[in-house]
Amino acid sequence: MRIGELAQQTGLTTKTVRYYEQIGLMEEPDRHTNGYRDYGDDAAERLRFIRDAQAAGLTLAETGEIIGMKAAGQSTCAHTRDLxxxxxxxxxxxxxxxxxxxxxxxxxxxxxxxxxxxxxxxxxxxxxxxxxxxxxxxxxxxxxxxxxxxxx
Structure with a gap:
């Protein structure tokens, strides 16, 4: 899916999605030959997680820590509870x-x-x-x- 569709699905702006990519919270998506981003379904789930973490009061850096721990296969419950x-x-x-x-x-x-x-x-x-x-x-x-x- 394109960035506009992803943004609409998650209630964020395309600018926000690009920013999250820039700071490493989102992985760089595949690109079509015309240069358009092509996001998978997991991108919407990741953006919802980031949005929900922010709504809970976590910073983007803290959210990035949790995402990194998950990517490394670590349990995040205790860390999140402490935050x-x-x-x-x-x-x-x-x-x-x-x-x-x-x-x-x-x-x-x-x-x-x-x-x-x-x-x-x-x-x-x-x-x-x-x-x-x-x-x-x-x-x-x-x-x-x-x-x-x-x-x-």
Whole structure:
């Protein structure tokens, strides 16, 4: 099959297929006498694997490692599991950073909403941002200590 048919079958562009050939993820196909590429059915399966690996968060280099291991007759399950665990940990860390950023933005928005709009009259400074810095510099507030009084 020609490159256009292969690209359409796999949902990729012809440019992407050529790129994958260039970096070694796809084998060079046979060529007709007119120079057109002639792909076998295994090419579509390989492209779907590459696409699915990317959708799972694997890089092209990692996908190439797996393809190389398979070509060498090695089992890839443990290697793939380790790669996925690594990417999952990276995603979890990114989610933690995003949640911390969200909390900080929420706190700043609440401080901004509580501020008197008329106090925002100095074009050289931003009281909302400065309020954040002041809140960070302030010593932590201690919870009030309550004494129990004897009942009369």
């Amino acid at each position: 996925l665990a690594l990417h999952l940990a990276e995603v979890d860390a990114q989610i933690d950073r995003l949640l911390a950023t969200r909390n900080e933005l929420r706190a700043m928005a609440e401080r901004a909403a509580a501020m008197n709009p008329e106090s925002c009259n100095d074009p050289a400074r931003c009281q909302v941002i400065e309020a954040r810095a002041a809140a960070e510099a302030a010593p932590p507030r201690r919870a009030p200590h309550h004494r129990l009084l004897p009942l009369a």
